[in-house]
Amino acid sequence: MKKPYLLLSMLSGLILWLSWPTMPLTPLIFIALTPLLYISEKVQNRWKYFGLIFGTFLVWNVASTWWVGNTTLPLSGVFANCFNALLMSIPWLAFKNSRRKLPEPVAYFALIVYWLTFEYIHQTWEFSWPWLVLGHAFALRPGWIQWYEFTGTSGGTCWVLCANILIYNVWKRARLYDFSWKQVLREIWKPALVIGVPLIISAFTSPTPDDPARKTEVVIVQPNIDPYDEKFSAGSAMEQLGKLLRLTQEKADSNTRYIIWPETALFPQGAWEHELNYQPEVMAIRDMLRKCPKARLISGAATMKLYNGTDEIPPTARTLNDGSRWDAYNSAIQIDTSHSIQIYHKYELVPGAELVPYVRYLSFMQSVALDFGGISGSYGRMPGVELFTNPADSINVFPVICYESVFSNYMATHIKPGANLLVIITNDGWWGNTEGHRQHLQYARIRAIETRRWIARCANTGISAVIDPAGNIYQPQPYWQEAVFKASVTPRTGNTFYVKNGDLVSKAALIFCILFLVHAFISRFIPGLKHAEINQ
Known part of the structure; x- marks a missing residue:
């Protein structure tokens, strides 16, 4: 050579x-x-x-x-x-x-x-x-x-x-x-x-100008909990909850509409979805929310779903000793003072860390996913709710979990049903103080431009910030520091051409690619x- x-x-x-x-x-x-x-x-x-x-x-x-x-x-x-x-x-x-x-x-x-x-x-x-x-x-x-x-x-x-x-x-x-x-x-x-x-x-x-009357106050909490040594250690869940509540109460008030906690902030060892209302963490959160009656809390959570005999059983399901089937999810949940909890399941999973690719064909590989704390093995991909609704304020939030914010078309698809505000929750501490968390923040700017939506970004160890529909970043918090801040975002209606029509450039390329391959075969x-x- x-x-x-x-x-x-x-x-x-x-x-x-x-x-x-x-x-x-x-x-x-x-x-x-x-x-x-x-x-x-x-x-x-x-x-x-x-x-x-x-x-x-x-x-x-x-x-x-x-x-x-x-x-x-x-x-x-x-x-x-x-x-x-x-x-x-x-x-x-x-x-x-x-x-x-x-x-x-x-x-x-x-x-x-x-x-x-x-x-x-x-x-x-x-x-x-x-x-x-x-x-x-x-x-x-x-x-x-x-x-x-x-x-x-x-x-x-x-x-x-x-x-x-x-x-x-x-x-x-x-x-x-x-x-x-x-x-x-x-x-x-x-x-x-x-x-x-x-x-x-x-x-x-x-982007078209924001409606000043639609400004919405959010409180974003960056607890800075070490994902390796602290986050998933046994017996630390309530201590971490105490930190999250303390930081939230420093900024939340009667004008707050959303309180945002990062990925897997709740139930690091997992909690059954049908029992969430009875979890001590949820009861403590509702006690706090009663002091901020207009607020809803959006948080990451590790949840588990128990399937009954009529449910479709996905290939990621695991088996309990009694033969019943269950799944684990990297979830986002929305909690208010009522007994209603909305649950979104992360769909775009990190290959190797959260997902064994094509496990339905390789069931023996189910437990191979890297153990990054909490629940190991492939997470489930069965959908939960599509949007977190807030009828009182006419706000529909699309909760984006970590890696999902890198997927242009996936996010645009979920804006189309009516999301007018984006919330990204993430835990970028796994890869330390490297370019990983900085690149991840920068990519969120592109998602804001493509969808013309405000983004409230909450990261466990940083960088938490808000991003406007033109891709400008506001109030970025230092990496690896505990932080809490208050910000104003604006729910926006109307869809961009990209959101309405999808990725036409790639679809056209796919058609031409097929034609080139056909030509190569025939020739x-x-x-x-x-x-x-x-x-x-």
Whole structure:
């Protein structure tokens, strides 16, 4: 393997990392893939090509998300980075094949299609890991991507790919024809237009103004409980509850509408859903809420559901000694002073930590999920309520639990039924003081833009904050510090084009991907269906 190609492979991975949140060099994303385009054109040996492409994505994954291995089982992070780099290589292998059979412009279009299809699949299957969706590169620059309300992150992915392809072709033509600087400047208008037009559109795109009469006061509690040494230790649940109540009472008053506690704040050892009203934690919370009669509390909780004979039994269900079946859930619950408790079950689960992918086909793997405290093994995915309703204030909250906030289309889908306020509850302390929790916060800004909703974000160890519909962050709390703060958010009605219509960019890419695959299959049996025919 020639050194220049290897250096280019490593360079591409490093540029991707330098342009990724929370590094400050975002514009580099527009040239990050150009070394790969050169490698795709020059390297003919398939195995060498695969090694170079895989090397690029391995560098990017390790440099940007090495922290996934910052747990009690570091090998899980090694596997995650390698596996994701392998999956990212597949669209580029398909592109290499398209270069041999299709005209160059069509092959470049195929690359965009293949990558968008990969990202779409990577958000919908059980090995999902959409952390490094190319459209997330602009999380630090919300002013550049106000147009995401029309396309979602897939529009950003398309933007990145188009810019890289056009810049590479300007460089290639300049090198091939020995252009002068004046000639290069005449050629550069195409990539400049592709990069500049979305920026101009963004400058003239903004959310509709909030209704001042709809302002809603929330109190967000960041208890800063160590998830490894304290959170799930036996006998500590009531002590943790005492801390949460104490912090809440410092800020909550008669004007408070929502009190927000983080992921798994309640019942760290699990509680049966049919017995929640009788849990001492719930009774203590209701005593507190009587002093704030207009308030509702939204909290993370570890809950368990016992199935009866008429229930559909999912593949994640476990069996008690008496033969009855039950499931464990990473849940969010809404409590008020009545006996009504609304329960939402987290659906987008972290592969390996909360979910053994495709456990219904591999039932013997049920107990393999990493033990991050509390209940080990795969969590259930049976849906609970879709929204937390508050008829008195005409507020419908979509409670988003941790990893779910990385899924663009999933969140948009749950806005559509009528959610006018987003609450993200999370526990980012598992990966320590790394880029993990900082990237997670920044991605929430994109979700605010796509849906044009206010977000109240509550994190166990930080960073808790509120985010407005333009992606601006307010009152971010220091990481790994106990905190409580009061903020105003505004429930908003009306859906963005993206929420109404879904991810049209990815759906179109999926259709074209199928057509390219059909063409590739047919061309193996029809010799005439080759490059020359397509050129005609």
